[in-house]
Amino acid sequence: MKKCLLCLLLIAFSKIYSQKSTSSVDISFKDEEIINVISELENSTPYTFYYIEEWVKGERVTGEYENEAVENVLRDIFSNTLVNYYFLKNKIILTKNNVIHADLPVAFSPDSIGTVTSNINERENRPVFYKVTDAQETGKIETVRIGKEDENSSKKSFTLHGYILDKKSGEPISNLALVVRNTNMGTVTNINGYYQLSLETGEYTLETRSLGSENLLRRVVIYNDGELNFHLNENYESLDEVVLESTSEANVRSVVAGVQLIKASEIKTIPLVLGERDILKVATMLPGISTAGEGSSGYNVRGGRADQNLILLDDAVIYNPSHFFGLFSAINPFTTGDVEIYKGHIPARYGGRLSSVFDIRTKEGDEQKFSGEAAIGPVTSNIALEIPIVENKASLIMGGRSTYSDWILKALDDESLNNSKANFYDIILKYGHRIDEKNAIKATGYFSRDVFSLTSDSLFSYNNLALSLKYDRKLNNKNDASFIFTNSNYKFNIKYDNEFASSFNNGYKINETEAKLNFRYRYSEKHQFNYGISSKLYTVNPGEIEPLGAGSSIESSTIPEERGLESALYLSDDFKVNEELLFSAGLRYSFYAALGPANQNIYQEDLPRSEGTITGVRNYEKNEVIKTYGGPEVRFSARYLLNPELSLKASYNNTFQYIHTLFNNTTVSPTDIYKLSGSYIEPQRASQYSFGAYKNFQDDIYEVSLEGYYKQSSDILDFKVGAQLFLNENVEAEVIQGEGKSYGIEFLLKKNEGRLNGWLAYSYSRSFLKLDGNFNEEIINNGEYFAANFDKPHDLSVVANYKLTKRFSFSANFVYQTGRPITYPIGKYDFDNSQYVYYSNRNEYRIPDYYRLDLSFNVEGNHKIKKFAHSFWNISIYNVLGRNNPYSVFFVTDNGEVDAYQSSIFSIPVPTITYNFKF
Numbered sequence: 001m002k003k004c005l006l007c008l009l010l011i012a013f014s015k016i017y018s019q020k021s022t023s024s025v026d027i028s029f030k031d032e033e034i035i036n037v038i039s040e041l042e043n044s045t046p047y048t049f050y051y052i053e054e055w056v057k058g059e060r061v062t063g064e065y066e067n068e069a070v071e072n073v074l075r076d077i078f079s080n081t082l083v084n085y086y087f088l089k090n091k092i093i094l095t096k097n098n099v100i101h102a103d104l105p106v107a108f109s110p111d112s113i114g115t116v117t118s119n120i121n122e123r124e125n126r127p128v129f130y131k132v133t134d135a136q137e138t139g140k141i142e143t144v145r146i147g148k149e150d151e152n153s154s155k156k157s158f159t160l161h162g163y164i165l166d167k168k169s170g171e172p173i174s175n176l177a178l179v180v181r182n183t184n185m186g187t188v189t190n191i192n193g194y195y196q197l198s199l200e201t202g203e204y205t206l207e208t209r210s211l212g213s214e215n216l217l218r219r220v221v222i223y224n225d226g227e228l229n230f231h232l233n234e235n236y237e238s239l240d241e242v243v244l245e246s247t248s249e250a251n252v253r254s255v256v257a258g259v260q261l262i263k264a265s266e267i268k269t270i271p272l273v274l275g276e277r278d279i280l281k282v283a284t285m286l287p288g289i290s291t292a293g294e295g296s297s298g299y300n301v302r303g304g305r306a307d308q309n310l311i312l313l314d315d316a317v318i319y320n321p322s323h324f325f326g327l328f329s330a331i332n333p334f335t336t337g338d339v340e341i342y343k344g345h346i347p348a349r350y351g352g353r354l355s356s357v358f359d360i361r362t363k364e365g366d367e368q369k370f371s372g373e374a375a376i377g378p379v380t381s382n383i384a385l386e387i388p389i390v391e392n393k394a395s396l397i398m399g400g401r402s403t404y405s406d407w408i409l410k411a412l413d414d415e416s417l418n419n420s421k422a423n424f425y426d427i428i429l430k431y432g433h434r435i436d437e438k439n440a441i442k443a444t445g446y447f448s449r450d451v452f453s454l455t456s457d458s459l460f461s462y463n464n465l466a467l468s469l470k471y472d473r474k475l476n477n478k479n480d481a482s483f484i485f486t487n488s489n490y491k492f493n494i495k496y497d498n499e500f501a502s503s504f505n506n507g508y509k510i511n512e513t514e515a516k517l518n519f520r521y522r523y524s525e526k527h528q529f530n531y532g533i534s535s536k537l538y539t540v541n542p543g544e545i546e547p548l549g550a551g552s553s554i555e556s557s558t559i560p561e562e563r564g565l566e567s568a569l570y571l572s573d574d575f576k577v578n579e580e581l582l583f584s585a586g587l588r589y590s591f592y593a594a595l596g597p598a599n600q601n602i603y604q605e606d607l608p609r610s611e612g613t614i615t616g617v618r619n620y621e622k623n624e625v626i627k628t629y630g631g632p633e634v635r636f637s638a639r640y641l642l643n644p645e646l647s648l649k650a651s652y653n654n655t656f657q658y659i660h661t662l663f664n665n666t667t668v669s670p671t672d673i674y675k676l677s678g679s680y681i682e683p684q685r686a687s688q689y690s691f692g693a694y695k696n697f698q699d700d701i702y703e704v705s706l707e708g709y710y711k712q713s714s715d716i717l718d719f720k721v722g723a724q725l726f727l728n729e730n731v732e733a734e735v736i737q738g739e740g741k742s743y744g745i746e747f748l749l750k751k752n753e754g755r756l757n758g759w760l761a762y763s764y765s766r767s768f769l770k771l772d773g774n775f776n777e778e779i780i781n782n783g784e785y786f787a788a789n790f791d792k793p794h795d796l797s798v799v800a801n802y803k804l805t806k807r808f809s810f811s812a813n814f815v816y817q818t819g820r821p822i823t824y825p826i827g828k829y830d831f832d833n834s835q836y837v838y839y840s841n842r843n844e845y846r847i848p849d850y851y852r853l854d855l856s857f858n859v860e861g862n863h864k865i866k867k868f869a870h871s872f873w874n875i876s877i878y879n880v881l882g883r884n885n886p887y888s889v890f891f892v893t894d895n896g897e898v899d900a901y902q903s904s905i906f907s908i909p910v911p912t913i914t915y916n917f918k919f
Helices: 002-017 034-044 070-077 110-117 236-241 279-283 405-411
Strands: 024-033 048-050 060-069 083-088 091-096 143-146 157-166 177-180 186-188 194-200 202-209 217-222 230-232 259-263 309-313 336-342 356-362 371-376 380-390 394-403 421-434 439-453 458-474 479-496 504-522 527-547 562-576 581-595 598-603 614-620 625-643 646-657 659-662 673-676 684-697 702-719 735-751 756-770 794-803 808-817 825-831 834-839 850-860 870-878 888-894 897-903 910-918
Touching (some): 024 034, 024 070, 034 070, 177 194, 186 194, 194 202, 259 279, 527 673, 562 673
Parallel strands (some): 048 091
Antiparallel strands (some): 024 060, 177 202, 259 336, 380 394, 421 439, 684 702, 702 735, 735 756, 870 910, 888 897
16 A cells, blocks of 8 residues: 555656756757767756766767757757656756656556566666566676667567677677577577567567577667677587587578578588598588589589589689589688578579579688688698787688699609699688778688699699679668679680690680679568669680690681670568568569670571571670570568477579580589570579478477479570580580479488487489470480489488597598489491491489498597697598499490490598697
8 A cells, every 4th residue: 555655646746847848948069979068058957967977978969959948959969869858847867768757557557566566676767567578687697778768659569680790700690599588589690690589668588599609698678679789709619519500490490491501610520531621512411412423523402403503602603613623622611601502492682593502601800819720631731810900890811722732643653643733722811891880891802723634745724713892881770781792703724735736725714793782671570671683794705725836737716705794683571470470582583685796697497506507697796785585583482380399391483594504524524614695595494392391309409301392494505416515606506405304302310419419311302304306416315304414313411420528529421322324335236337336315324323431530639728729630531431433434445345434533441630720
């Protein structure tokens, strides 16, 4: 009764003394500190202000008022701060974040005073009707107040957003779970470390959950929309536990179907060839991603060709991401942060490829102290340095890797290899600068080069160059913008020098330049929009050949340049219907124009295209449009949460690809060439449907997923029998286009924690191609579907790591794959006094199956904090069983007899010792 009476007296007191300003004032100030403006108001009005100086310290305002009510002046000067004001007779009381209420809420009942006031902390000046969700640990964790309360607002919930970053490096932490304690609310950070939550007014306890970073508690009091950033320390012990992981609940709760995340920092224990830590090789041990064979370049994703993957390094395209014909990745693992692989649902902001996107992000450099990491192996050495440029604002990360295999070849007791060469190197630089809270720039430069010569007269070389510049601008609490400019260049060269008159030097080059403007709009809790525009210019130099030396009989020749412009508009919406149902719907409209200058052949319509059916040539001037293509691309994905640990996902994508790879080898090689769509070559098109179930067990220690897909494609480029593709001015007469289809089911079981961790991945997949033209020479396999070169139905990978102690662990890989298709000779026949070999239908047979076991023993250095460097030894054996896995099978006719030969890359166990240290 006393509490009730006291409360009623306070209400009456407030009604008597709480009053609006009736005084007016003449005042002007220009870029003046608020503290000084308050002092001037106290001198020129009857009011006295009560406040804490830290609330307004450093805030500056500008204004000019004549006979203006004091309340209006206060409204203006505090509009961009977290400060509210309250008139109490001749006093003005300032509060930070919250509002002093003169009236109790309509729903207030005197009977509830006793229960509500027991939870009130008077020092926080919080109204008694606020919702309190967690107050047990208020004295143990930091409290943060978000936003400025507005008593006139009718909003029931507000948006809390921000970024979660690594405290040491400033690098964003993606796929980290942020949960609200004692509720069923939570979210997961995106690739930029960004999160967003919708919360009602009140008090909450937030908790970060990640196996790679510390778990942090933060108590928040929500008054309005606002921003809260987290800076987390790395959890060093957990890095020893996990080889590859997805963050807590992300695989179940994410709306994107068919996506894989790999963290470069967590693959060091996986035994790979010659001890090289290789993030893209690890990707091939996941379901749905494979290669045509050991030591082959390129990746086949869900039955797609190797040229149908978009491989990005900080938004710039990498055309050949491999060294040594695919034995090593061309991406430095020490400078790489995360790799996000989209093989099901591809967000609308990506385009230009049919099968997948490998979005590789370089780490952010350390802005506080100099650090680095290095490795010494039997074939290569690697180093990465993180250099602070401006403390807490700017940093530089630089990495370099090189092989010293040339001297190994010369040291071998084999005279044929004495003049051989086989070496590569790659360099990467990244500069990041946070100008202020709203502006940041990032710039990346990458270069790689390979040189190899296994005979005395031929020298092959190829190199990648990639540049990217990104400017991020935070427009306001709901809108962000990014401007991205990239340039990518790939070229190769073949130098042939022999004793005869056939020495030559030839080369090939492709260049692309792209500009992209991307916006993100957080409209509400239920809708988050991404939209933008992009345009890229392709320039292809199809090849040139020059005589090498005065005695060469080779004639100079240059194939005319090709140019094309690919542009796109895109819009996507992540729509949250409720906690159970999420949609990600996007629309991308792409447009392509083949551009001059060019001389375009005109062929006779009723005959197959060949040099003999050319009836004329049409000339196009520079930038004149030769042919246009385009159309809408739908991107849709949905997730339904059956319970907190089980979800169903479905997706549909249709995509366009305007660039093609021309190759008539079984596998991709560095000397493959690219062809742009034009008058006679249509763009590739594909549609993919997928559906899957995702389940976590035992507090997310175990993850299991099962996903199926079906993909149809059209205008897939292939070649006629006996086609000559390189240095051919009329290459459109050598190729044919057909239909493709692929389907499969993917299973993944992962254990993220414990002494034994790792994963088991299995895929059953099929990929087929049909080439059925209007003329006999355009028909392959009687116009029926046949298995693609990379069709391998069964693919099983097991990756395991067993931790003996904190310093010692064993790791193992086991890989099994069905042998890929091949065309066999099945008979001989005589014609015109000559003997010929008769071959089977294309890809009717298969080479032997592939399997391999790798083992490694890992030794961590001691975990003392105060030491110059932390070391890590990896002792591994690649192909422990000594399996003579065939890379290819080929046939040679000698004296009328056809003999089969098998080539292998590693047919014996390959031991390796690699020393790594981090400082």
